[in-house]
Amino acid sequence: MRSQAMAVLELLYRVKQREFAEKLREMTSEEVVYVTDLASCSHKRVMRRYYPLLGFRFEPSLLLGDLVHRGLASILSENGGGRWRSEVPVEAKVEVDGRVYTLKGRADLVLYNEEGRPEAVVEVKTGRDLPDNAPREHHLLQVKVYMKLLGVDRGYLLYVTPERVVEHPVEAGDVDVEGLVRETVRDTARPRYQWECRYCPYRRLCPYALTQRSQ
Numbered sequence: 001m002r003s004q005a006m007a008v009l010e011l012l013y014r015v016k017q018r019e020f021a022e023k024l025r026e027m028t029s030e031e032v033v034y035v036t037d038l039a040s041c042s043h044k045r046v047m048r049r050y051y052p053l054l055g056f057r058f059e060p061s062l063l064l065g066d067l068v069h070r071g072l073a074s075i076l077s078e079n080g081g082g083r084w085r086s087e088v089p090v091e092a093k094v095e096v097d098g099r100v101y102t103l104k105g106r107a108d109l110v111l112y113n114e115e116g117r118p119e120a121v122v123e124v125k126t127g128r129d130l131p132d133n134a135p136r137e138h139h140l141l142q143v144k145v146y147m148k149l150l151g152v153d154r155g156y157l158l159y160v161t162p163e164r165v166v167e168h169p170v171e172a173g174d175v176d177v178e179g180l181v182r183e184t185v186r187d188t189a190r191p192r193y194q195w196e197c198r199y200c201p202y203r204r205l206c207p208y209a210l211t212q213r214s215q
């Protein structure tokens with residue numbers, strides 16, 4: 001019997017592949033730094049530029065995350081009184097060593113006030129487990145960077161797992177965005193957190209990878 005073509009999965013794969021291909025030029029640009037780069041190992045950005053295709057992943061956990069983000073965006077746009085926007089592009093120019101970099105990101109959810117100014121930002125994180133008691137450091141850093149770039153003093157981290165849904169308020173704090181960009185483009189935070197190498201798609205090629213023996 002001839003097998004039937006897939007109904008949904010193949011389409012999902014093509015969509016993710018197309019989205020990845022559309023971002024390829026930007027993600028390998030020397031001038032572009034992503035907000036997520038500021039909260040992760042600086043050498044990942046270098047490896048991404050050399051081996052961009054190694055970063056393509058089509059996995060259930062990522063698909064689930066994507067679906068939660070899109071579902072939340074749709075619920076808030078239908079019920080949020082027109083005050084919520086999702087995937088809000090955020091951009092800033094930062095000069096390091098005489099070169100101007102474009103810092104780019106997309107805030108998951110932004111709440112606007114009556115005058116149309118941003119009032120609060122929410123980053124949504126999905127996964128199997130919730131961090132114990134407190135939000136994860138790199139997630140906090142990411143929200144703080146968005147708070148600074150959007151000029152808001154209300155920020156939140158929303159964790160969604162199969163067991164729990166928890167929202168943490170985030171204090172603005174004094175985050176040094178320029179310093180983080182400098183560390184990133186000079187590649188001096190490799191890795192930024194000890195645990196990163198374990199989950200890194202470039203670890204088999206990376207000269208700075210922390211192995212179990214080196215930790």
Ligand code: SF4
Nearest residue numbers: 041197200203206209
């Ligand atoms: S293996 Fe570790 S040091 Fe190398 S790019 Fe990945 S996270 Fe950074």
